[in-house]
Amino acid sequence: MTAPALARLAALLADDTRAAFCLALLDGRAWTAGELAARAGVAPATATGHLHKLVAAGLLSEQRQGRHRYVRLAGPQVAHLIEDLAAHLPPAPAPARTLRAATASAALARGRTCYDHLAGSLGVAVTDALERTGRLSRDAGFALTPAGVRWLDGLAPVRASRRPLVRSCLDWTERREHLAGAAGASVCAYLIGQGWVARVGTGRAVRVTPAGGPALTELFGTDAAWSA
Amino acid sequence: MTAPALARLAALLADDTRAAFCLALLDGRAWTAGELAARAGVAPATATGHLHKLVAAGLLSEQRQGRHRYVRLAGPQVAHLIEDLAAHLPPAPAPARTLRAATASAALARGRTCYDHLAGSLGVAVTDALERTGRLSRDAGFALTPAGVRWLDGLAPVRASRRPLVRSCLDWTERREHLAGAAGASVCAYLIGQGWVARVGTGRAVRVTPAGGPALTELFGTDAAWSA
DNA sequence: CGCACGATTCGGCGCGTACCGAAGTGTCAC
């Protein structure tokens, strides 16, 4: 559209602190203003100002509870926008400085949630497995096959909504597309609900549980090394 | 990724002048620095600085010819990034102020190129026609059907590349997805090459030619009002 | 009730950067 409108939108993410907020919120959960401030390393007063801008612009939705202000991404479109932008970043930067940081980023690369679906090598592996078993095709687009639609219906019915059933999300660690959209969210919720995939610590990272390895092998009819 | 990296990328588009440059360049052609400066309403000196940043960041590629500096988007990914961002803008703003502006924006809404594929209501109409004739499916993703792949091969073979054959692009006038990716570029080039679709003036706007109406009706086996 | 705490508002500081005019460099035309 008009240049100023585009610039205003971009400007929301063009600040280190606001960008840090958005990346933290990519886990799909609600954070308090204070948590975000601490995470980004700024004073609470600074965080307040940023949150006002992000909420006013519609990127974040807020919910007040007592003396806390909870804030989350306004929806999957916003999450998709941010991941999309992140996917266009310079190839493969920033080696980890400390051992702690290295293990944390390795865990993130292995598996994580991207708002409400799986990403990282786990997300890509699930997507690959779906393709190998004929439930997903990426030859001429990115779509579930009829068999894939039936499989998903049996697994965890997706309620109809305006949200696209399937969309691809480009991963910034793997540089490959993986399953997103309502179907991606459904699969992720199912795997976590079954206890086959679990969150690690408090962040976005997830891992395959001991019970999950065999279960995933059976679910996808393939013997990928899920436990990696 | 890291917040500062994301912020740096966003900052490139977070300026009215640079945003205007990028939107102008969305037509996929090469512009001179002077043309862009005039379009954005800034002095040549200002444009030089902005172009340096955009080129250094890899969003634009430059080509020097004599005393001219030609500049274009660095590739389809960049075009996609910008259109993607534009698609997330507030719904439907800015009514046109003048008659001239109104006719220009109406022409853009009717049909335009989005870097290298068709967009606007024409782009959506073509996509709809492909779906109606069983060449494209968006039930469980966004993909060409086998029939669609055969049709495209007969029409204008797409050379293999790392670029995805099919991808969807969300339109900011129509708010609907339309065909993009290598297939979208191929269809657009074919229609323009046949003289069925032609550029209007010097901008991004395109229209269906008189010869194009019947031709499109035959091509898509449907009687949509192509000439609209 | 009174204290602790999260969040907010306000005022002021300082950096980053967008902008331009003027002067300089290279290229093309005559």
Place this chain on the structure above:
DNA sequence: GTGACACTTCGGTACGCGCCGAATCGTGCG
């Protein structure tokens, strides 16, 4: 060669905005 032109570099101005400390408001706990 000389002039016109596209673009660039440089210097300087001005404005926006991110940041914080301190004071305030409101809520929850003891």
